[in-house]
Every structure is written in C-alpha cells, then in structure tokens.
Amino acid sequence: MKHYTRLLERRIDWTQPARKRDTEGEDDEGSENEKSAQNPVESSAMATDEASLADNRCDTVWQGVISERVLHGFKTVRAPTDNIARENLGSKLSPYWDTVKNWRPADEELYE
Secondary structure (H helix, E strand, O other): OHHHHHHHHHHOOOOOOOOOOOOOOOOOOOOHHHHHHHOHHHHHHHHHHHHHHHHOOOOOOOOOOOOOOOOOOOOOOOOOOHHHHHHHHOOOOHHHHHHHHHOOOOOOOOOO
C-alpha cells in the first residue's frame, strides 16, 4: 500500500494529459488537423480535457482497514451521475462515495 500511495500522490503528474492510444487500422500519415476535421466532436472534447487538467490533483481521503473484504473484482466504470456510481459500488461501498463527494481539501476555504 505504501508504494501504491506514493505512486498516486507523488509520481503521477495529474496535470499532464494521457498519451494517445494507438488504434488498429489508422494511418499515421494524416495530420492532426485532418483527423480533427473528420471528427469535430472528439477534437473539441480533447481540447476541453486538456484545458481542465491544470487543477487536477490526488489526495488521500480515507486510509484504513475494513473488517471484511469488499473489493473482489476491481474494475473501472464510467459513471456520469452519482446514482450510477452508487449502483455500481453496491450497498456496502456507497457510503464511501458519499464521503468522497463531501470531502474538501484542507487548503480549500470552508465557506465559499
């Protein structure tokens, strides 16, 4: 756990955009402008993501031992709403979602 925590909190630069994944069947000959002209929705989403990375950070919200094992098959799931996230976590882990949603960093103002 110590090494994993160090990786998340210190070694990963959360403000740096992720590397682009290579997809099979695509040619590298086309320029970036040609690719963005083919799919304008995707290119605008990428521009929005790049602009929003400046405030990214990783903080430890809770650390401790749980009496029983609850994370049997850990996987990532895209959950655009709180209800979908709670459904995916199940009844045992949904209180942790509420804790994370209500948590504020120590350096943030208490009353905005």
